[in-house]
Amino acid sequence: MYFIKSQVVAIAIAATFFTVPLGATPFAYISNQLDDSVSIIDTEQGKVVDTISVHGKPAGVAVAPAGDNVYISTPEAQGFAVLDSKNRKVIAKVTVSDGALGIAASPDGKRIYVADWYHNNVDVIDAGDFRIIKTIAVGDSPSGLLVSPDNRWLYVANRLSNSVSKIDLNNLTISKTTPVGTHPFGLTIDARGERIYVANVQSDDVTVLETRRLLPIATVKVNMLPYATALALNDSRLFVTNQDDGSVSVIDTASLKEIALIEVGNKPEGINTHPDDRHVYVANWFDNTVSVIDAKTLKVVDTIKTGKGSRAFGQFFGK
Numbered sequence: 037m038y039f040i041k042s043q044v045v046a047i048a049i050a051a052t053f054f055t056v057p058l059g060a061t062p063f064a065y066i067s068n069q070l071d072d073s074v075s076i077i078d079t080e081q082g083k084v085v086d087t088i089s090v091h092g093k094p095a096g097v098a099v100a101p102a103g104d105n106v107y108i109s110t111p112e113a114q115g116f117a118v119l120d121s122k123n124r125k126v127i128a129k130v131t132v133s134d135g136a137l138g139i140a141a142s143p144d145g146k147r148i149y150v151a152d153w154y155h156n157n158v159d160v161i162d163a164g165d166f167r168i169i170k171t172i173a174v175g176d177s178p179s180g181l182l183v184s185p186d187n188r189w190l191y192v193a194n195r196l197s198n199s200v201s202k203i204d205l206n207n208l209t210i211s212k213t214t215p216v217g218t219h220p221f222g223l224t225i226d227a228r229g230e231r232i233y234v235a236n237v238q239s240d241d242v243t244v245l246e247t248r249r250l251l252p253i254a255t256v257k258v259n260m261l262p263y264a265t266a267l268a269l270n271d272s273r274l275f276v277t278n279q280d281d282g283s284v285s286v287i288d289t290a291s292l293k294e295i296a297l298i299e300v301g302n303k304p305e306g307i308n309t310h311p312d313d314r315h316v317y318v319a320n321w322f323d324n325t326v327s328v329i330d331a332k333t334l335k336v337v338d339t340i341k342t343g344k345g346s347r348a349f350g351q352f353f354g355k
Contacts (some may be wrong), residue, residue, distance in 0.1 A: 063121070064308070064317055065106045065352045066326060067094035068343025074108055075342040076124065077317075077326065079310060082338050086124050090117045096139040096350045097306070098148070100163070103354035107148055109139040116150060118166075121354075130166045132159050139350055140181040140190070142205075149190055151178035158192055160208060170208045174201045180223040180264070180349075182232070184247070191232055191247075193220040200234055200243075202250045214250045216243040222264025222307075222349070226271045231289075233274055235262040242276055244292060254292045258285040264349065266307045268316050268331035275316050275329065277304040284318060284327075286334060296334045300327035306348030319348035 064077040067090070074094060076086040092113025099106050099121075106119040110129075115136050118128035135154030141147070141163070148161040156176050160169045175194025178201075182191050189211070190203040200220060201213040217236025220243070224233045231253075234243040242262060244254040260280035267274055267289070274287040282304060286296040301320025304327070309316050315337075316329040324346055328338040 063354070064310075064326070064348075065097055065099065065108075065119070065121075066306075066319055066342050066346050066348045067097055067108055067352075068324070068345055069093050069095055069321075069347045070345030071343035073343050074106075074119065075346070077340055077342070079315070079317075082328075083340060084342060087343060088119060088124060088126065090119075090126060092117070095347050096137055097348055097352040098139045098141040098350050099352065099354045100141050101143055101145045101354075105163075107139050107141060109136045109150060109349075111136055111153070116148070128166065130161070132161070132168065133157075137349070138179045138181040138193075140183055141351075142183050143185060143187045149181050149183070151181050151192060153177050153179065156194075158190070158203070172203060172208060172210070174203075174210065175199050175213065179221045180235075182223045182225050184225060184229045185227060186229055189229075189247070191223055191225070193223050193234060195219050195221055195237070198236075200232070200245065200250070202247075212250045214245065214252070216245070216252065217241050217255065222262075222277075224265040224267055224274070226267060226289075228271075233265045233267070233276075235265050235276055237261050237263060237279075242274070242287065256287055256292055256294065258287075258294060259283055259297065263305050264307045266309045266316055268309045268313055270313065273331055275307055275309075275318075275331070277307045277318055279303050279305060279321075282320075284316075284329065298329060298334060298336065300329070300336060301325045301339070306346075306350065306352065308348070308350075308352050311353055317348075317352075319346040321345055321347060 092110025096109035138151035175197030180193040218239035259278035301323035303321035
């Protein structure tokens, strides 16, 4: 295992990053909770090209599959904002609940799911008219949400219950709830929908679940206060933000061993992989920046200035 410094000042390193071909979806949407704003990063240019005011302490991010709308949870505004990605403006403010935090969009674009941190439930919302279809009781303080690639299941990290719930999206009921580590927060699922990786903030580890029976198959120790996770390189590597030591752990998903520890900015939180499946973007809360990691070389290849309190919890790239 090795530790990589994050200072990216050398021209050679920057040139390496910008000559790497990037995917067709170049924008990342980064919620800046302390600025009440969302930064839009053009990843081809490697810089913020617009900043949108979003009131209510924006936290969670979910991009609609078509890429036309971006949903931003706003806990202090009791719901979420809808951004028009083409015109770069807020087109709707939806009131859901007092503790709106985690947010996810269904793969078919028809539903939005919002976790209510205070009332211990998940709201199912029609993406057409923003009507609440159903409210589902889950564990205590639900946070991270993800939908299976086949749009069949919704998974919920119940932070204070130390568990993950599996919701059947055909009948909108809980199928199973499984204990994981202490204070689970961020979730990631692989492309085949076979494994879920759960970042457990207080036990400093990642629980690996097989989805069919929702059973743990491994626990991988990482560093201090893991917050969220992202997969890259055809799901061969898992990246985990460690809040308390400004690092990202890299786990080989075949051996389920930590293979690297990469230094990023101060207090890394949200993490997501560019559609090129190679570059991993990390929102650094205390530094007000986004670090860009090359998943092949395991080096930080760019650092982008964003806004105050960059959090970006969720899926902030379009597919």
